[in-house]
Amino acid sequence: MDSVNEIPDEVLIKGMREGNHQMIQALYTQHYPMVRKLVIANSGSESEAKDVYQETIIVLYENIQTKGFNLTCKIRTYLYSVSRNIWLKELKKRIPQTTDLNDHKHFVDVNRDFDKHEEKQKRLDKIQLALEQIGEPCKSILTYFFFNRLTMEEIATKMGYTNADNAKNQKYKCFKRLKKLVLKVK
Amino acid sequence: MSNDINISDLDIEKYFDGELPKEKIAAFEEKVVNDALFAREVREHRQMRLDLSIIRERHTLSQLMDQIHEQEYGKIPKLMPEKEQGLESENPKAIEQSLTSQNENETQRSNRVISFKTFYLSVGAAAALAALITLGSVWILNQPGDSANTAASGYQDLLMEESQEKRADSSSDRTDRHEDRKVVSSVSKKYVATAFAIAKDGYFVTNNHVVEDCSNLKLKTKTEDGKWVDFEAKVILNDTLSDLALVQVMDSTFTELGVLPFTFSSKGAQMGQDVFTLGYPKKDVVMEPGTISSTTGLDGDTTAYQLAMSLNTGNSGGPIFNTKGEVVAVVKGKHNGKEGTGYAVRVEYMLDLIEEFETENSIRLKKPRYNQIQYKSRVNQINHIRQFVFLVEAVK
Known part of the structure; x- marks a missing residue:
């Protein structure tokens, strides 16, 4: 998509960093057709x-949030390279004989970013699995606190505790338990 | 190192919440510098908090992207319906839940709807979930089940109310098993349940729901000549999460018990294991045999076991023994309306509670070390154990 009214990379990156929805939307639509073509051309x-x-996009977004992240190529090239990596890995999983993708575009080495991403993914998976297994009331308390960002007062009310201090104490114990569980998850 | 202020690992989360009292902060930071193990704990803790916020951000971003995608390119026909359904079965816990009673499934569904409406954008979160799962990642962010509904769906704790009067809120308006006891009632009620010794010098374990908010607490036992003696006691540590409480006898007439003949299992229990409990469903100690029928409790609760055991009010707080005479769990409740299904807290949580008490107070309880009854017959085991199982009387 080399249209004239394409938004420059710096502007997009700044918008992403600030979590600006319009910028995320612009970036999303600017490069989707390219990735779509790549995946579909390779039996996706x-x-x-x-x-x-x-x-x-998640990889890019999270990298942009990290201090000191410096994009050394164009967003377009970066997105293409990461997508290529993800899809190639998925194909190899399905068809072990796969060696490379059928494409002709220029791409850069994003292996380091990709490995970091995978490592993080593993950690997050473990936490989510542990959260699934932790049982009540911990699952509710932790979800309310960390995902729904409720205050301890609100959580106390929802959980039927007499005051916020009770809820806090429960949360401390729940977090400790979550930590233990995460270590146990394979 | 300033050792006068004790820093426990529960303080880590307090520290990150900015809730640690000023006088403790210095001691905390000093401990991080001097104690490499603790420092690692703190680092891991911090990482997990970070990871939790990443999970949250990803969830929000995925929803936003789905919205954008649908707006720009329309809905994609689902090419992999089996993956979509697979969402539930990707998660082993979900399978279990789907086999539980209809009540529970219904509560779950309604919770999900409410939570999404309240907290997230309305865009199809299920699509986002499926999306990430196809790439081999688990993206399960189920909404919390409301503990109130869980309670209504089938859980009943087992303390016995001695008073004749029925409280107004006891049946139909009952919303939460903790809540219902907090309702201010002018008449005090006496509840009866079970406690058992975990050390010979007057420390007992029972359920938190038995002793929570009580104004007076007594432990009773029958002497050899059939007379009841009772001892004043107080709660020294409780945990609503595992529903356990540590109780100490505070009575000058109490003399040390003999050495405990049983021990606490370090391995927990396995499905299919034969177990038994001693408790006070009537005004005398009663043995009840049973089997561990699941290694999780109600609704996949990993803190509990499910038991095939006929339990009654008064059994709450009773120890569950395996055939070797080791405590593997503590009775906490039963399935309401499904006779013969009980729940018991895993012994690990009891050991955690004891450990917490010990570290916070820098003392060691005289816990049993040797199991003296492992090769004895059950009749013999019970003869040895019964004098360590007391009746609890809590006035609330």
């Missing part, structure tokens, strides 16, 4: 293309 489906692309 429309919805797989979407999945690959969204994971790629």
Whole structure:
């Protein structure tokens, strides 16, 4: 998409960093067709293309939030390279004989970013699995606190505790338990 | 190192919340510098808090992207319906839940709807979930089940109310098993349940729901000549999470018990294991045999076991023994309306509670070290154990 009214990379990056929805939307639509083409040309489906692309955006988004992240190439090239990596890995999993993708575009080495991403993914998976297994009332308390960002007063009310201090104490214990569980998850 | 202020690992979360009292902060930071193990704990803790916020941000971002995608490119026909359904079965816990009673499933569903409406954008979160799962990652951010509903769906704790009067809120308006006891009632009620010794010098374990908010607490036992003696006691540590409480006898007439003949299992229990409990469903100690029927409790609760055991009010707080005479769990409740299904807290949580008490107070309880009854018959085991199982009387 080399249209004239394409938003410059610096502007997009700044918008991403600030979590600006319009900028995220602009970036999303600016490069999706490229990734879609890549995935579909390599025996992927429309919805797989979407999945690959969204994971790629997550990689970029989280990198941009990190201090000291410096994009050494164009966003377009970066997104293409990460998507390529993700899809190639997925294909290899399905068809072990896969060696490379069928494409002709220029890409850069994003292995380091990708490995970091995978490592992080493993950590997050463990936490989510532990959260699934932790049981009540911990699951509710931790979800309310960390995901819904409720105050301890609100949590106390929801959980039927007499005051916020009770809820806090429960949360401390729950967090400790979550930590233990995360270590146990394979 | 300033040792006069004790820093426990529960303080780590307090520290990150900015809730640690000023006088403790210095001691905390000193400990981080001097104690490499503690420092590691703190680092891991911090990482997990960070990871939790990443999970949250990813969830929000995925929803936003789905919204954008649908707006720009329309809905993608689902090409992999089996993956979509697979969402539930990717998660082993979910399978279990789907086999539980209809009540519970219904509560879950309604919770999800409420939570999404309240907290997240309305965009199809299920799509986002499926999306990430296709890429081999688990993206399960189920909404919390409301403890109130869980209680209503089938859980009943087992303390016995001695008073004749029924409280107004006891049946239909009952919303929460903790809540219902907090309702201010002008008449005090006496509840009866079970406690057992965990050390010979007057430390007992029972359920938190038995002793929570009580104004008076007594432990009773029958002497050999059939007379009841009772001892004043107080709660020294409790945990609403595992529903356990540590109780100490505070009575000058109490003399040390003999050495405890049983020990606490370090391995927990396995499905299918034969177990038994001693408790006070009537005004005398009663043995009840049973089997560990699941290694999780109600609703996948990993702090508990499910038991095939006929439990009654008064059994709450009773020890669950395996055939070797080791405590593997503590009775806490039963499935309401499903006779013969009980729940018991895993012994690890009892050991955690004891350990917490010991570290916070820098003392060691005289816990049993040797199991003296492991090769004895059950009849013999019970003869040895019964004098360590007391009746609890809590006035609330």
